[in-house]
Amino acid sequence: xxxxxxxxxxxxxLAGGVAAFxxxxxxxxxxxxxxxxxxxxxxxxxxxxxxxxxxxxxQPLIEAVADxxxxxxxxxxxxxxxGGSGDGISGIVDGSLQIGRSDVFAEEKVDDESQLExxxxxxxxxxxxxxxxxxxxxxxxxxxxxLAGIFTGQITDWSEVGGTAGTINVIxxxxxxxxxxxxxxxxxxGAEVPADFTPVAEVDSSGTVVxxxxxxxxxxxYVAFNYYETNEGIKALNVDGVEPxxxxxxxxxxxxxxxxxxxxxxxxxxxxxxxTQAFIEYIMSEDVQSTTVIExxxxxxxxxxxxxxxxxxxxxxx
Amino acid sequence: MANIMPxxxxxNIGLGITGACVLLVAVxxxxxxFMVAEQGLTTFFVDGFDPIAFLTGQHWIPExxxxxxxPMIVGSFSVTLLSTIFALPIALxxxxxxxxxxxxxxxxxxxxxxELLVGIPSVVYGxxxxxxxxxxxxxxxxxxxxxxxxxxxxxxVLAVMILPTVTTLSIDALRAVPxxxxxxxxxxxxxxxxxxxxxxxxxxxxxxxxxxxxGMTRAFGETLAVxxxxxxxxxxxxxxxxxxxSTLTATLTSGLNNAVAGTEFYHALWTLGLIxxxxxxxxxxxxxxxxxxxxxxxx
Numbered sequence: 086x087x088x089x090x091x092x093x094x095x096x097x098x099l100a101g102g103v104a105a106f107x108x109x110x111x112x113x114x115x116x117x118x119x120x121x122x123x124x125x126x127x128x129x130x131x132x133x134x135x136x137x138x139x140x141x142x143x144q145p146l147i148e149a150v151a152d153x154x155x156x157x158x159x160x161x162x163x164x165x166x167x168g169g170s171g172d173g174i175s176g177i178v179d180g181s182l183q184i185g186r187s188d189v190f191a192e193e194k195v196d197d198e199s200q201l202e203x204x205x206x207x208x209x210x211x212x213x214x215x216x217x218x219x220x221x222x223x224x225x226x227x228x229x230x231x232l233a234g235i236f237t238g239q240i241t242d243w244s245e246v247g248g249t250a251g252t253i254n255v256i257x258x259x260x261x262x263x264x265x266x267x268x269x270x271x272x273x274x275g276a277e278v279p280a281d282f283t284p285v286a287e288v289d290s291s292g293t294v295v296x297x298x299x300x301x302x303x304x305x306x307y308v309a310f311n312y313y314e315t316n317e318g319i320k321a322l323n324v325d326g327v328e329p330x331x332x333x334x335x336x337x338x339x340x341x342x343x344x345x346x347x348x349x350x351x352x353x354x355x356x357x358x359x360x361t362q363a364f365i366e367y368i369m370s371e372d373v374q375s376t377t378v379i380e381x382x383x384x385x386x387x388x389x390x391x392x393x394x395x396x397x398x399x400x401x402x403x
Numbered sequence: 404m405a406n407i408m409p410x411x412x413x414x415n416i417g418l419g420i421t422g423a424c425v426l427l428v429a430v431x432x433x434x435x436x437f438m439v440a441e442q443g444l445t446t447f448f449v450d451g452f453d454p455i456a457f458l459t460g461q462h463w464i465p466e467x468x469x470x471x472x473x474p475m476i477v478g479s480f481s482v483t484l485l486s487t488i489f490a491l492p493i494a495l496x497x498x499x500x501x502x503x504x505x506x507x508x509x510x511x512x513x514x515x516x517x518e519l520l521v522g523i524p525s526v527v528y529g530x531x532x533x534x535x536x537x538x539x540x541x542x543x544x545x546x547x548x549x550x551x552x553x554x555x556x557x558x559x560v561l562a563v564m565i566l567p568t569v570t571t572l573s574i575d576a577l578r579a580v581p582x583x584x585x586x587x588x589x590x591x592x593x594x595x596x597x598x599x600x601x602x603x604x605x606x607x608x609x610x611x612x613x614x615x616x617x618g619m620t621r622a623f624g625e626t627l628a629v630x631x632x633x634x635x636x637x638x639x640x641x642x643x644x645x646x647x648x649s650t651l652t653a654t655l656t657s658g659l660n661n662a663v664a665g666t667e668f669y670h671a672l673w674t675l676g677l678i679x680x681x682x683x684x685x686x687x688x689x690x691x692x693x694x695x696x697x698x699x700x701x702x
Contacts, residue, residue, distance in 0.1 A: 168660060169659075169660025169661050170660075171659070171660055171661040171662045171663045171669075172659075172660060175662075175663045175664040175665075178664065178665075179664060191663075194663045194666070195663050195665070195666055196665070196666045196667055197665070200665060251546075252546055254549050254550065256550065259635055259657045259658070259661070260463075260464065260465045260637075260638070260661070261465060261466075261658060261660075261661025261662060261668065262661060277467060278464075280462045280464060280467070280469065280638065280639065281639060282638075282639070283636055283638065283639045283642075283647070284636060285549030285550050285552070285634065285636075285647055286550045286552050286634040286635060286636065286647050287634065287635040287636050287638075287647075287649075289630070289635065289657050289660075293631075296533075297550050300537075300538065300541070300550070300551075301541070301549065301550045301551075302546065303546070304550070
């Protein structure tokens, strides 16, 4: 009866769909094994493959650094994939990745911290982020309290924060985004967003945020500094009178920033550990930190005069 | 006698190979359902969420441990129904034109054109929707449209996406109506319109229903394009056609990037997958039922 009610074309389409879905499901369960196979001896050249996946925010930076690293170590392959911070932490926890990238502390991502046993947190650089508005919004400065009011739905009109009257259109990142977690931690300072507050959109990437803010009258959102110059339709705001610049993040005057984490395992086998160790050291080297990291819009760890812990407490660096 | 054994062996080999294919498909389907169910049911049996509350909860806010799937269920169904309502008249109209009015033009020009639409990747529809449909919404509805993203934009993009499926299947359905029916109708003095409306469409109804359900299945399962134009807001119930919303598929995809395996959030996302799976099983069941009914009616 199926053949009668449904042409061959549609049957093939349906079958294809089912097969593709099944294929995806199966691919999802596979996990790539580590295949590090360095010959012993400290002087021996590194060789092997490691998988590095997770947060996409600093993926371009890691790709650039990995290219340089692989040129210097021709027998090493660093396979870089995206997927998001959640994927990065899942991957390092279950062993399918040898380096898991994340925008946020792994502690914030899991319910049960015993999952994190054996993980090593490598903070490779800092990313600063700040509020952006549509270029036609006529304010240049905003306070943290006003931001908190806007992003919890208490303030809904631009006239309440010193602009020309008009609806404030809040564009958020999706639930679970590292950028959103960082922004909310620094701005809301513990206040909860009421359940009935509805933003006009929740989007999946900073690139889309920039496009939508540029296209939507009266809109406000937040992105990392390296997205500021990508579109003329957006405008970055000062927060509490402090300009969103790398220098102000380094001194601690501008508080919306986060570490970019590369998680590794302390119980990795020797060959793999040698490569991940060498790669992380390479990223942390003065050479890379002062060139590639800065060129890609991130802030070197060594420049920071302040530090942040898991709970968001900021203290001066000793 | 010497000839019979190899033949039987050949038969057995054939049986083995085709049987293995069937077995493989069955194993894949069963494993898939088992995996999704196992992860999805964890939300209720291990994390301790109430299934009724999960299905009827009006807020999906993972950071506050609020998992209510109703906003996405409503979102999914409203874009599916609306897009079908938009697409069906156009699909039926063009199918009638192709089969009853201008078969030559239909087969040579129109059908290949429609089939071309099927091959366009959904991300292209999404990008077009984002730049064309959403800006159009902003132009027409002004400030009340926000970014332009919402249920209406999602439905329009989906309508274009399911149009080729519904059109092609409707054309097949109308073509399958035996010519004798038409001739009989003409012989009774019916006009062409009366023939098409009362005879052809009527006897093709079960197949057209199948076309509609298949279109709806596609609309329900579509992810990427919808995700780009609907606004992605699942924390609250949508309040109107212009309000930003989300669908089960869209929330599932954007959430999985940020969820860590083993957490409540991760399990809740699998539960959404389970709901999706059950929904598509229901759709397929409906198609089968319609097929049965149609087969009985037409003898």
